[in-house]
Amino acid sequence: MKYIYKKKNYKLFFYVLDAFLSAGVFIAKLFFKKRNTDIKNILVIRIDHIGDVINASIVLEPIRKTFPFARIDFLAPSWAYSIVEHNPFIDKVIKFVPPWFSRPSRGIFAQIKGVAALSKIIKVGGYDAVIDLRGDFRHILAMFIVRVQCRVGYGITGGKALLTNSPEYRDIILHESIRNLELLKSIGVSAPSAELKLYFSQTAENNAKQILRDFNIFKKYIVFHMFPGHESKVWEFEKFFTVMKHVWEQKKLIPVIIGGREDREKIEALIQKSSLNIPRIVNLAGMAGLGEVYYILRGADIFIGVDSAPAHLSAIAGAKTIVLFSGINEPRQWAPRASNVKIVFPGSGKSLANISAKDVCGVIDEIFWGTITEE
Structure with a gap:
């Protein structure tokens, strides 16, 4: 499994954690019935810097074309809200500023509160599919807690076992916009000719x-x-x-x-x-x-x-x-x-x-x- 952490102790921790999570998820599947997989409500998450949100916006038109009748929402930080505010391919932009983007970074209790707040947003939205374009363990954990039926992302910071759709993170140099599009293939979205566009008022x-x-x-x-x-x-x-x-x-x-x-x-x-x-x-x-x-x-x-x-x-x-x-x-x-x-x-x-x-x-x-x- 590819982890993007630079510190070896972080890599070791999440390697061990993922091993336990994999075993737990396997056992859970034996007892819990698989739910309906129709996708009608989709949440796309990119909590990141403005440039990253710009590169993430390339996925919105292909998702809309593949799921023309679905409700598609986008979770963005306040500083990048206007990047997707007027995008015609989404229904709603939700502002969310997690504590892990604070400088200096906050402690473990603030992180837990952040995951709880994100879980609440996902639960209230009633989403069938959540797509995390950052590959953030905290985002993955939040969607797993709510039991979103289609959980899409890269497990590069841990939590791959908690995802239902997690393609291989290719360890090669790829532009971020292309890597975002590659993630969508796991839910049947193909966009070989997609290009970045921005929409403002x-x-x-x-x-x-x-x-x-x-x-x-x-x-x-x-x-x-x-x-x-x-x-x-x-x-x-x-x-x-x-x-x-x-x-x-x-x-x-x-x-x-x-x-x-x-x-x-x-x-x-x-x-x-x-x-x-x-x-x-x-x-x-x-x-x-x-x-x-x-x-x-x-x-x-x-x-x-x-x-x-x-x-x-x-x-x-x-x-x-x-x-x-x-x-x-x-x-x-x-x-x-x-x-x-x-x-x-x-x-x-x-x-x-x-x-x-x-x-x-x-x-x-x-x-x-x-x-x-x-x-």
């Missing part, structure tokens, strides 16, 4: 247009995202400003910086300290939600950012997208997948400090002119 589009009007941005702008969720994905700000100077001098593109509300003051301070000879740099950090950011990216000439949610939004929005991808992760598994995406990768295990501003300027030049920047 008309209000979000109108708000995005108004934001651009308020800053007198009507065309020829480049969007930057400088602050990732993890320090290992940070690229030096001086290099970002060097790239801004390059695109202004070469293409007269207005730099527009996006980010969270907590980034706004930091960005303002960095702009003030910079000595760039650019008429203006627009700081939109904290001024636009995910839907507004998506539509702002649709109108951009290009996007440059670190490995984070806006890079996925840009790729799907259709903007020319350059992603600075740290060597701590494998881009073939986690990076946005689209023909409009260029990945700048320092190499496995290497930090973004190994990527120079000249490297990024060269990719920009190649996109616009098919040439590489000279010294």
